[in-house]
Amino acid sequence: MDIDKGNIKILNLCSSTMGGAGTATVLFHEYLLDNGFCSVIVARETDVNGDSNIIRYRPREKGFAYFRYKKRKKLYRALSKRWSKIYNDNLPTLRITFDDQRTTASADTILKQAGFKPDIIFVHWTHTFITPEIIADLKRLTNAHIVSLMMDNASFTGGCHYPYDCKGYTGDCGQCPLFTTVHDISSGILSRKLSFFPSDMEFWGVSADCRRVAESALGRQRKAFPILFPIDEHILPSERKEQIRKELSIGDSEIVIMLGCTSFDVIDKRKGLEYLIAILARIKAKAPQLQQRISLIAVGNHSSNIIEHLGYRTLRPGFVPLERLMRLFKASDLFLSTSIEDSGPLMINQSVAVGTPVAAFNIGVAQDLIEDNVTGVKAPLFAYECLADKIISFLDQPRTAFDERTQLCLKHFAEKSNVLSPIRQIMRLAQM
Numbered sequence: 001m002d003i004d005k006g007n008i009k010i011l012n013l014c015s016s017t018m019g020g021a022g023t024a025t026v027l028f029h030e031y032l033l034d035n036g037f038c039s040v041i042v043a044r045e046t047d048v049n050g051d052s053n054i055i056r057y058r059p060r061e062k063g064f065a066y067f068r069y070k071k072r073k074k075l076y077r078a079l080s081k082r083w084s085k086i087y088n089d090n091l092p093t094l095r096i097t098f099d100d101q102r103t104t105a106s107a108d109t110i111l112k113q114a115g116f117k118p119d120i121i122f123v124h125w126t127h128t129f130i131t132p133e134i135i136a137d138l139k140r141l142t143n144a145h146i147v148s149l150m151m152d153n154a155s156f157t158g159g160c161h162y163p164y165d166c167k168g169y170t171g172d173c174g175q176c177p178l179f180t181t182v183h184d185i186s187s188g189i190l191s192r193k194l195s196f197f198p199s200d201m202e203f204w205g206v207s208a209d210c211r212r213v214a215e216s217a218l219g220r221q222r223k224a225f226p227i228l229f230p231i232d233e234h235i236l237p238s239e240r241k242e243q244i245r246k247e248l249s250i251g252d253s254e255i256v257i258m259l260g261c262t263s264f265d266v267i268d269k270r271k272g273l274e275y276l277i278a279i280l281a282r283i284k285a286k287a288p289q290l291q292q293r294i295s296l297i298a299v300g301n302h303s304s305n306i307i308e309h310l311g312y313r314t315l316r317p318g319f320v321p322l323e324r325l326m327r328l329f330k331a332s333d334l335f336l337s338t339s340i341e342d343s344g345p346l347m348i349n350q351s352v353a354v355g356t357p358v359a360a361f362n363i364g365v366a367q368d369l370i371e372d373n374v375t376g377v378k379a380p381l382f383a384y385e386c387l388a389d390k391i392i393s394f395l396d397q398p399r400t401a402f403d404e405r406t407q408l409c410l411k412h413f414a415e416k417s418n419v420l421s422p423i424r425q426i427m428r429l430a431q432m
Contacts, residue, residue, distance in 0.1 A: 158186030
């Protein structure tokens, strides 16, 4: 049976349209619109103005609903006070975001402000906005298909966005290694999810996260489907690689390695700054002639000059608009990602989409997109020496090899995008 995409109404919920996860939500929403679906975002915070399809959530309850809102607000403040104490007591240990599942929002108000009854609800990164109780209410009020579009792992754990090697989410959590004080906050949150998440709720994300869902307490009775996060074709640069490199004053013999994340911070161990430094140092030590040809493009917030101290020529464009970011990807010969815990990063998708190979540890989307020694190189987690040696072999090739890899990346991304298309899964839901 053919289904008109325009008749499928989709609601996207997110905490913010800003930052990495927020930008990804907007890209997904625009991807849905481009493919003919009716899509709306309701966000707790947004910097987008004048777009009727992106709505900033505002509590506007009246009558009895107002008194329910005041009650939620009082509870929110109490939970915030409790959470502040827990966080301060555990500051040396708590290095990653933990969602303590508090909110002043309600399902009724979300639907009123969206202005329609959705057929599918995507729950994106919804820290302190969407709770298990709200998800249950949304299901009751709309009977929509509810999907957690995993930007991280918070939707199926007891609150942590990244569990690392902790397997608490496979049971009932509790005794969370993020905390030094004894309490039951993680087990309580997971218990709420087990109680309120609809039995037919689905989880979509990279293959690695889907495997985690399958072994989780929440996922044993629910389904997970691997998808590849889409890239907006409108932002792909049309210029040839040589033209972009010429505009950036990159020489023909230069080898450009791109680095990038929101912040390279020694405190945020998730992005693996120590491994990035170790890899670059090993390349310099083992292949000095190659290192002399290498230039780095470091996108994002870089508060230190550690990379320059290694002797690499480095361009620091800071934060750049998405269109320029894609041009920098296309101008590069390799994107180096040293994340040690990630559901992406999305920059791997962006790099391969423009034909630039990637070097990364074998986690997150790297498992789906990197074909070793073809569309890049990958190494076991933490095996930075192995990854550095593979990068040396991969880059120490004639220029013709780089051109061939560009075509292989483009072909590989097209094939994966077709097999792991979110559109396929949306149409499957629409037919249920």
